[in-house]
Amino acid sequence: MHNEISSLLGNLEKPLLFSSRNNYSNIYKIKNLPGLVEEISLKILSLNPPPDLKESIESIRKSFRSYENQDYTNKIKAIQDTLKMIKKMKSAPPGNVKALNPSNQPEAGSTKNLKDKIQYIKGIGPKLAKNFERKEIRTIEDLLFYFPRKYEDRRKIKKISTINPGNRETVTGEVIVSGIVKTGSRTLYNVIINDGTSNLGIIWFRFNQKYLKNTYKKGTRVCINGEITYNRYEKILQIIHPSPEDIEVIDSNDILEESLNFNRVVPIYPLTEGLRQKRLRSILKNVSDNYSALYSGLIPDEIRSSYDLVRLDTAISKVHYPDNNACVVDIGSSGSVYRSKPHRTIAFFEFFIMELAVGLLKNEIRKKRSLPVNSKGNYERMLKDSLPFELTQAQKRVLEEIKDDMRNKHPMNRLLQGDVGSGKTIVALLSMLNIVESGYQAVLMAPTEILAEQHFRSISAYLDGMDIGISILKSGITSKHKQKTNEDIRSGMSRIIVGTHALIEDKVEFDKLGLVIVDEQHRFGVRQRSTLINKGVNPHVLVMTATPIPRTLAISLYGDLDVSVIDQLPEGRKGIKTLLYRNNKTNRQKIYSTVEEELKQGRQAYFVCPMIESSEESDIDGVSFAVELADDLQKNVFSDYEVGILHGRMSSEEKDETMNMFLGNSINVLVSTTVIEVGVDVPNATLMVIENAERFGLSQLHQLRGRIGRGNYVSKCILMCSYRVSGDAAKKLKVMCDTSDGFVIAEEDLKIRGPGDFLGTKQSGMPEFKFADLVRDYRILTESRKAAMDITGRDTNLDNYPELKKYIKSKKNIISGSDHIS
Numbered sequence: 001m002h003n004e005i006s007s008l009l010g011n012l013e014k015p016l017l018f019s020s021r022n023n024y025s026n027i028y029k030i031k032n033l034p035g036l037v038e039e040i041s042l043k044i045l046s047l048n049p050p051p052d053l054k055e056s057i058e059s060i061r062k063s064f065r066s067y068e069n070q071d072y073t074n075k076i077k078a079i080q081d082t083l084k085m086i087k088k089m090k091s092a093p094p095g096n097v098k099a100l101n102p103s104n105q106p107e108a109g110s111t112k113n114l115k116d117k118i119q120y121i122k123g124i125g126p127k128l129a130k131n132f133e134r135k136e137i138r139t140i141e142d143l144l145f146y147f148p149r150k151y152e153d154r155r156k157i158k159k160i161s162t163i164n165p166g167n168r169e170t171v172t173g174e175v176i177v178s179g180i181v182k183t184g185s186r187t188l189y190n191v192i193i194n195d196g197t198s199n200l201g202i203i204w205f206r207f208n209q210k211y212l213k214n215t216y217k218k219g220t221r222v223c224i225n226g227e228i229t230y231n232r233y234e235k236i237l238q239i240i241h242p243s244p245e246d247i248e249v250i251d252s253n254d255i256l257e258e259s260l261n262f263n264r265v266v267p268i269y270p271l272t273e274g275l276r277q278k279r280l281r282s283i284l285k286n287v288s289d290n291y292s293a294l295y296s297g298l299i300p301d302e303i304r305s306s307y308d309l310v311r312l313d314t315a316i317s318k319v320h321y322p323d324n325n326a327c328v329v330d331i332g333s334s335g336s337v338y339r340s341k342p343h344r345t346i347a348f349f350e351f352f353i354m355e356l357a358v359g360l361l362k363n364e365i366r367k368k369r370s371l372p373v374n375s376k377g378n379y380e381r382m383l384k385d386s387l388p389f390e391l392t393q394a395q396k397r398v399l400e401e402i403k404d405d406m407r408n409k410h411p412m413n414r415l416l417q418g419d420v421g422s423g424k425t426i427v428a429l430l431s432m433l434n435i436v437e438s439g440y441q442a443v444l445m446a447p448t449e450i451l452a453e454q455h456f457r458s459i460s461a462y463l464d465g466m467d468i469g470i471s472i473l474k475s476g477i478t479s480k481h482k483q484k485t486n487e488d489i490r491s492g493m494s495r496i497i498v499g500t501h502a503l504i505e506d507k508v509e510f511d512k513l514g515l516v517i518v519d520e521q522h523r524f525g526v527r528q529r530s531t532l533i534n535k536g537v538n539p540h541v542l543v544m545t546a547t548p549i550p551r552t553l554a555i556s557l558y559g560d561l562d563v564s565v566i567d568q569l570p571e572g573r574k575g576i577k578t579l580l581y582r583n584n585k586t587n588r589q590k591i592y593s594t595v596e597e598e599l600k601q602g603r604q605a606y607f608v609c610p611m612i613e614s615s616e617e618s619d620i621d622g623v624s625f626a627v628e629l630a631d632d633l634q635k636n637v638f639s640d641y642e643v644g645i646l647h648g649r650m651s652s653e654e655k656d657e658t659m660n661m662f663l664g665n666s667i668n669v670l671v672s673t674t675v676i677e678v679g680v681d682v683p684n685a686t687l688m689v690i691e692n693a694e695r696f697g698l699s700q701l702h703q704l705r706g707r708i709g710r711g712n713y714v715s716k717c718i719l720m721c722s723y724r725v726s727g728d729a730a731k732k733l734k735v736m737c738d739t740s741d742g743f744v745i746a747e748e749d750l751k752i753r754g755p756g757d758f759l760g761t762k763q764s765g766m767p768e769f770k771f772a773d774l775v776r777d778y779r780i781l782t783e784s785r786k787a788a789m790d791i792t793g794r795d796t797n798l799d800n801y802p803e804l805k806k807y808i809k810s811k812k813n814i815i816s817g818s819d820h821i822s
Helices: 003-024 033-045 051-065 072-092 094-100 126-135 140-144 210-215 277-295 301-306 312-320 334-339 343-369 378-386 391-408 422-436 449-462 479-491 526-533 551-557 585-600 626-637 654-665 696-706 728-740 742-753 753-758 778-794 802-809
Strands: 150-153 168-183 186-193 198-204 219-225 229-231 236-240 247-250 265-266 411-417 443-447 470-473 496-499 511-521 540-545 561-566 575-583 606-607 642-645 669-672 685-690 713-719
Touching: 003 072, 033 051, 051 072, 051 229, 072 210, 094 479, 140 277, 150 470, 168 198, 168 210, 186 561, 198 778, 219 551, 229 479, 236 540, 247 654, 265 277, 301 778, 334 343, 343 778, 343 802, 378 422, 391 422, 391 540, 391 561, 411 422, 422 449, 422 511, 422 540, 443 606, 449 470, 449 496, 449 526, 449 654, 470 479, 511 526, 511 606, 585 606, 606 626, 606 753, 626 642, 642 654, 696 728, 696 742, 713 728, 728 742
Parallel strands: 198 236, 411 540, 411 561, 443 496, 443 511, 470 496, 511 540, 575 713, 606 669, 606 685, 642 669, 685 713
Antiparallel strands: 150 265, 168 186, 168 219, 186 198, 219 247, 229 236
């Protein structure tokens, strides 16, 4: 049967069934039953049903037109007759089914495939399926893992007269007032509801008047959840600006005893345009009832028993619709999620699949034979002897870990973490020299041309006097130059190659690629890294990052890698003092004076802006734009000094020229966008002013701050806010002022932003968990990791777990590099 018609017949049947219960004692509990029947009947007729069904619907409409004037006995008869007709229509013969389903597509339950498109599911259809696509929900599997963001306990809803300010409560009531209210210069939308015991106000300061007026008319019943406050002027309890997910209109169906929306623990889902809570609950109840069983065997029995889990299909059903005797789970609480077996099972499963992929990948790596690295360390000693500084103990330790890996019979697969300025590059170069001395090539891929050029210059300077061919390959070079560079790489003339994405082009061929180093690796996609690695035969791999990665994230994102950490800064580095100022005339003058004091001593300064120029987003107030600020500073503030500008729209040559002038102190003040986040080191730059600091992420602020403090002078980083900040913005700025420890900052950033935004999910290869949370569920992560490692340790290719193996292979990029699993 056509999905929408079937769904509408179900909607028509519910109030009639409710009315028939308890020997029809509920007849008078439903307001305006004839109006409800008429509304649903018209919706069915609008879908152009087959003639016999159309005739039946018209008959139902006719019988209910006089319903209100009938006596009790005839009302019962109208309900009985209509229920019989609905039952007959729902069990229509095959001929009618085909007529109702012209697309001849499968219905929910007729096939059992997680990859079925959702548009054929009861209650959805093509139009609603497009709305779901905004949430990247296209298949049954996507829907099953579209979990509630919270729950409301509607088993016993409080009366408004019993609630108190300061608590979050759920109440219901009828709208008695709805409309715009003007208070001084402010316009707001005000709705007042009453539940028979007292009034509650609902206030919107930002609103769509047409939507609110049409949705919350007088007489409409609503259910609302929110923080209760007290309006001392109107002397009324109120909820301010409820989210669309926290307020819903109640219709007659919602009083049914089996309602998905009341008399139970009710799921609250994230919404998108065209989707409302009641419709979502109905759809997901149907999908979980019909399809969750397909997950029944994906967690092995011995694992469920060892870790006290429930079957996965049971977990999916209970997370969508908890039992009525269940505790209300707080999705944001690690303890609450862990105590709920269904929720713990879902989180465990998502982590478990990822960790199995990690284990399989490690097993694949162990099968590969590496290139024999037999360096005697001559090049390494030559470079160390020429250095004007001593390596730190942390650098020495990490270098030995890398050398031990490269002597191994399996390819190295190592992550090198080190905060800004910790000296990763020199460790990488010493590792390259050992590869080169063994007769192979080493390549270093950087995400930007500026960073690639910096690496090329510093490596060339370090190796000056050594007979080692060095090349740089990037987009911004002539065709003739690129052709010559490619030939040098192919022939082996170039032993150390630095470059950008240009390195992964098909025409780039290596002679004997022995070591691949990827810098700021989270800026590359999984396949970009894989493409470069596959240009050699089992080369050693070292990925580097100056973005400290919390242990929780490192386990997930790089579980297949061994990890080295340079946790010590070179001697002589001075600390960076970080100060927070609100942007006003007094503070700005104070900051300009501070900058000028540094300039008088021959030092240099950065000003960092979030945008290039005002034409980008002309409707944004209070934002500093690089072009305008540079012009103002040159003309009105630092006219005795040279002010330069650097941003992403400049050509590579222009950026290179500007940075070289700043490096040589020809430019004293550099106004820039975030292109300097990874860039050339300028030891003489001792002061950085970050405009609109509240607009930057915490890790990004830390990376920017790392551009100063590179020399032997005390440095200052000044964070300028355009307004008084609160919430997450206040937290991140406080962290910046309190610590310069990159790992502390990374942990806090992960808590504030979540793992998806921390590195950029799609680019990093980060698994996209639908429910599991790396911060909240760290205990579950460690348990799932142990379980997965136990299995892959015993069964290196999951041959004894064919369902699991098939499921993992169906998931692309579960982890970085997992597409290589055999």
